[in-house]
Amino acid sequence: MNLKSIWSVLEESSEILGDNYAYPAADKAAEELSLPPNFYNWVTAIWAFDANPFSIAQFMRYFPYGLAQVNDERLASAVQQGYLALDGQGNYRATESGRTTALRLIQAGNAVMAALTPMPKESLRTLGNLLAQISGAAFHSPEPPRMF
Numbered sequence: 001m002n003l004k005s006i007w008s009v010l011e012e013s014s015e016i017l018g019d020n021y022a023y024p025a026a027d028k029a030a031e032e033l034s035l036p037p038n039f040y041n042w043v044t045a046i047w048a049f050d051a052n053p054f055s056i057a058q059f060m061r062y063f064p065y066g067l068a069q070v071n072d073e074r075l076a077s078a079v080q081q082g083y084l085a086l087d088g089q090g091n092y093r094a095t096e097s098g099r100t101t102a103l104r105l106i107q108a109g110n111a112v113m114a115a116l117t118p119m120p121k122e123s124l125r126t127l128g129n130l131l132a133q134i135s136g137a138a139f140h141s142p143e144p145p146r147m148f
Contacts, residue, residue, distance in 0.1 A: 022109030
């Protein structure tokens, strides 16, 4: 199994839990909080960097989707809303309000997934097979290149 197929299996196994359970719960919590569109941009940044400062270039290494300018505009919008702050050197960092909000969305998804006992047999079987493929492939693949 090559690195590309490992990532495909990781993505597929993540989608089983995320798309079916965690994301809908997080979306519902976001709706209850009246979060604006594109909240996942800054929420995922907080999940990845916590309260540590990060640049748009660092953000794009983790989430290489879209244009840097568009992502920067979305993060700047989160600054205006009080979820992120700028440090004066072009770096963003989570505010306490941003961290609290991002944590609430994570907890909403985790609570739904924790209640999946038992998970439907077919979903559990599929997830188990995907995790077995990942484990087997990890033992036979070289370390991925460092991102930083």
